[in-house]
Amino acid sequence: MNKLLFTAMVFITPLTAFAEQGFYIQGQINKVFVRDLDGSASGTVDGVSTTLDGEIEYDESTTAGIEIGMKGIADTNWRAGIQYIAPEFEFRKAKVTSATIDGTNYAADLSLTRDELKTAGVDLDADAKMLFVNGYYDFVGHWDSFVPFLGAGIGGVEFDGASGTELGVTAMIGFKKYVTDSKQLYIGHKSSFTNVNGPNVRGVEMDDLKFYTATFQLGYEF
Numbered sequence: 001m002n003k004l005l006f007t008a009m010v011f012i013t014p015l016t017a018f019a020e021q022g023f024y025i026q027g028q029i030n031k032v033f034v035r036d037l038d039g040s041a042s043g044t045v046d047g048v049s050t051t052l053d054g055e056i057e058y059d060e061s062t063t064a065g066i067e068i069g070m071k072g073i074a075d076t077n078w079r080a081g082i083q084y085i086a087p088e089f090e091f092r093k094a095k096v097t098s099a100t101i102d103g104t105n106y107a108a109d110l111s112l113t114r115d116e117l118k119t120a121g122v123d124l125d126a127d128a129k130m131l132f133v134n135g136y137y138d139f140v141g142h143w144d145s146f147v148p149f150l151g152a153g154i155g156g157v158e159f160d161g162a163s164g165t166e167l168g169v170t171a172m173i174g175f176k177k178y179v180t181d182s183k184q185l186y187i188g189h190k191s192s193f194t195n196v197n198g199p200n201v202r203g204v205e206m207d208d209l210k211f212y213t214a215t216f217q218l219g220y221e222f
Helices: 002-018 114-119
Strands: 023-034 037-045 048-058 061-070 078-085 091-101 104-113 128-138 146-159 166-178 185-196 204-206 209-221
Touching: 023 078, 048 104, 091 114, 104 114, 128 166, 146 185, 166 209
Parallel strands: none
Antiparallel strands: 023 061, 023 209, 037 048, 037 204, 048 091, 061 078, 078 128, 091 104, 128 146, 146 166, 166 185, 185 209
């Protein structure tokens, strides 16, 4: 995580010189919905090379988050921030669709629940630490206290049980609504569509992780 933070600071520090309109801090409640993804596990059973392929399902996750950033970059409607969240991707079930045993492929139709895999000593939970650098364009001036925005981000994701850091990218759309006459305190909502390079979690090689995040925001601008 220290490497992620250092990289994020390298990206965003040069922009602080152009923060003409100040800074902001934002608390978040994030609801994360993970799409089903493909995965494969390889090993040896009774001395025979075996690979299982199938689909993996995860439960949705609710987690807090924080974002700190700057607005009015170069006196424009652009702003940028560093966002940190740590969703808990809790494994629900897996469906094995094929098996390759000693080089021969076989069709399969087998469902494995969380409890069944836990009993077998297999843990596919994939709790994550996510640090993203986000850029936004605020559509200011069209409405008095209501500001819609579009955004995009790039960052790193570390999964428990995996080695290394995976690259993630995200696209965002949302709004903020000022609740004070000074236009400093605001509430808002953000929808994020994120793709993370497929991790290897405890020996299971996964395809890219895709998820939607609904973020409820409470922020203050300085």
